[in-house]
Amino acid sequence: MALDAALHVFRAIGEETRLRIMVLLIRGELTVSEITAILGQSQPRVSRHLKILADAGLAERHREGAWMFYRAASGGDAGGEDDDDAARRAVVEAAAALAASGDRLLARDGERFEQTRLARAAQAAAYFEENAQEWNRLRSLHLPEQDIEARILSLADDRQMSLFIDMGTGTGRMLEIFAGHYAAAIGYDLSHEMLSIARANLDRAGITTAQVRHGDILALPLENGAADCVCLHQVLHFLVDPGAAVMEAARLLKKGGALIISDFAPHELEFLREEHAHRRLGFSDTEVEGWCEASGLKLDKVETLSPASGETQKLTVKIWRCLA
Ligand SMILES: C[S@@+](CC[C@H](N)C(=O)[O-])C[C@H]1O[C@@H](n2cnc3c(N)ncnc32)[C@H](O)[C@@H]1O
Incomplete structure (x- = not known):
């Protein structure tokens, strides 16, 4: 069982876009449309990758109205030790190391992640400047x-x-x-x-x-x-x-x-x-x-x-x- 469970997790992460998404989610919570904009890929494609990550327990999602939010799974630190927890932890650690690695593609994703956040904050800031009175x-x-x-x-x-x-x-x-x-x-x-x-x-x-x-x-x-x-x-x-x-x-x-x-x-x-x-x-x-x-x-x-x-x-x- 342990081998099967680990394989399920490693198969889920063994693809370039999914690994890039995982590194993004380590940086912070994002909506599907934000991830789509950062990666420059179609929404159905990104949604398919996200589903695979979520099914493998690597990403957590929650729907709120029309938006679906994703973040890196926190599982594993909560105490319960399933067969695949060790595999998930290894993936999360590897993704965190990659985020800090300076790889050019991941660094560009990281810049777009920051731009997305700044754009969101700027939208809210513009709203408050306009509506202060x-x-x-x-x-x-x-x-x-x-x-x-x-x-x-x-x-x-x-x-x-x-x-x-x-x-x-x-x-x-x-x-x-x-x-x-x-x-x-x-x-x-x-x-x-x-x-x-x-x-x-x-x-x-x-x-x-x-x-x-x-x-x-x-x-x-x-x-x-x-x-x-x-x-x-x-x-x-x-x-x-x-x-x-x-x-x-x-x-x-x-x-x-x-x-x-x-x-x-x-x-x-x-x-x-x-x-x-x-x-x-x-x-x-x-x-x-x-x-x-x-x-x-x-x-x-x-x-x-x-x-x-x-x-x-x-x-x-x-x-x-x-x-x-
Ligand atoms: C909805 S208003 C609430 C204001 C006030 N607390 C009230 O209840 O009337 C939210 C305020 O948070 C400010 N704000 C949002 N993000 C902020 C940030 N990162 N740092 C400082 N202020 C921020 C906005 O400019 C805005 O004035």
């Missing part, structure tokens, strides 16, 4: 807003914070509602338009303990363990790699500090991708818990806020509290 109205279109802010604050447990960080602060709303709980706060955002509105909002509210800065939430210029509380409010569904933002938040937290994430539960409003730059259609508790575990955080509380009945375009909102 409208953001407060747009946000309330899909959120049952009345309760959310109170629930978010209650999850902060009245903790007094020396430093509160709002990642992807937008118009600075979280800095406003947390004011009074922190001695100092910084909101980071990549959109200059959003930041100038946030500054005006803080001025208008007379909040002098918070400031906003231009910065990428995946790499913030702050020391490890600098913050008592970090907030990611309605940000993760725009990101190519939400787990990386959770990892960065975890890095910033003091021991015992809290990360508060508010985002959508899984939903099917596909038009939010086209019209509002969403990449992900919400997140399950399991997915959030996985990011927490990978970042050394413990998911400690989950709140679910459903829209009032009859509200067809409003979405269920989740708030997850994760402790460092």
